[in-house]
Structures are given as structure tokens and as C-alpha cells.
Amino acid sequence: MRNKKKIKFIILTIFFITFVLFLYGPIFAVIILSFQGPNGGLTFPMNGFSFHWFYSLFGDQLVGDFKLSFLRSIVLGLIVMILTVLISLTTTLAYRKKFKSYNYFFYISVVSLIVPSILVSLGIGLIFNILNFEVNWYTSGLGSHLTWTLPFGFLIMIAVFNRFDKSYEEASKDLGATSWQTFKYVVFPLVTPSLIGVALFGFTLSYDEFARTLMTSGVKNTLPLEIFGMTTNVTTPTLYALGTLTTFISFIVILLTMFAILLFQKKKQGII
Secondary structure, three states, rough: HHHHHHHHHHHHHHHHHHHHHHHHHHHHHHHOOOOOOOOOOOOOOOOOOOOOHHHHHOOOOOOOHHHHHHHHHHHHHHHHHHHHHHHHHHHHHHHHOOOOHHHHHHHHHHHOOOOOOHHHHHHHHHHHHOOOOOOOOOOOOHHHHHHHHHHHHHHHHHHHHHOOHHHHHHHHHOOOOHHHHHHHHHHHEEEEEEEEHHHHHHHHHHHHOOHHOOOOOOOOOHHHHHHHHHHHHOOOHHHHHHHHHHHHHHHHHHHHHHHHHHHHHHHHHOOO
């Protein structure tokens, strides 16, 4: 019996290590190669250690427009994040009322998750061209990203409210609170951690989205499109330095989100 448990443990350990290597191995390789020396190339072995390629990122670029594309991705991600939180919350509150044909609304809202992203991007781009609207990252690009983030936000909030104890709302109304007061002082504080998670989800999905941006960003690229363009033109570790920098920023966003959730929970418990 013990031998069987040991065998199972060894198999699961090997599987887990393999999974971690496939998941994080390429990331670690890119991070290590981004610290190549000034004469280093795109592959191992390392030719010295320096921050040369990080400095070159912020200098004059012969190929690509890293600074502005990065700024566009951040701005677009923040807009998508805010809209995803607001629309997901309000839509889920309406969905709880069980209006007529609400099941059809649910299926329609998640159908964009089934359609290939490149087809969604192509369709939105074609509609804008037919209507003679200019294709831009902040119009058609924003719409294409919302078709990706909103269904996820909606599904998350539905799962949250399905586990929500309605007795809290009923007790609040019995004490004379209005619907707005019940939402503000009872419902909203309880679902805030989940909304923070939806916000993180919306931002990260938008920040690194490629396929849905391909046909909808217009002439000005977001960061994923810029990186893709650089892969065919850049032959130095500058590309790796850019990957390391964007990965670092993503980790900062995740840590800030975790800190916000922890801070909210402590405040809720009266520790702060």
C-alpha cells in the first residue's frame, strides 16, 4: 500500500515538475538572455552580463515604437478594466431579477468565447470599414477587447452571486434600508474582493491580447502587436529585454491587486 502511494507521489511530482518547466522555462530563458553583454546574441551561451539591452530600449529605436505602444496597452487595459467591472456588476445585478428570456441573454453573452478571436477581430474591422468609421485601438480595439473580457467578468460575477446569501439583503430591507443603501452598505462590500479579481482579469486579458487586436487597432500598434512585429526585424536581445520588462510589470500588477484584496479584508475585519 505504501509502495503504491510512493509511486503515485513520484508520478505526480514528475508531472508537476514537467508542467512547471514547460510553463516557466521559456520565461526564465528570456529573462536570462535579456542580460546578455553588449556583444551577446539571441541564444545561449551568455556573452557577459549587463543591462545594455534595457538601456537600449529607452534609447532611439531603429525598429518598433516600444514606448508609445506600451502606453497604448496600459491605457487600453485600464479602460477595459473599468468598463468590465462596471458592466459585469450591473449586468449580473439585472440578471438576478430573472427577467423574461434571461437564459437566452446568458448564452448570447458568452458566445464570443466560442468564436475564434481572429474572426471576432476580422468581423469588427469589416463592420467599421463598411460604416466608414476609422479603425483605432481606442474604438474598434476597445470593442474587440470587451468581447473577450466581459463574458469572463459576467461568468465570475454570476458564480459569486449564486453563492451570495440573500438573507443579508432581506435583513437590511427589514431594518428600513432602501435598495441603494442595501447595495452600498451590504452587497457591494461583500463582492468587492471578487470585483478586484475581475478588474485584474480584465486588465491582463486586454494588456496581452493579440488576436482580437490584430484587425482592430488601426495603424497604431499595442504592445503585443509591436512585439510581434519586432520578432521579424530585431536581431538583438532588445526583444528579450522588452519581454522581461513587460513580465515584471505584469507581476507588479498582480502584487498590487493581491495587496488591495488583503488590505480590504483587513479593513473589513477591523484590523486597520
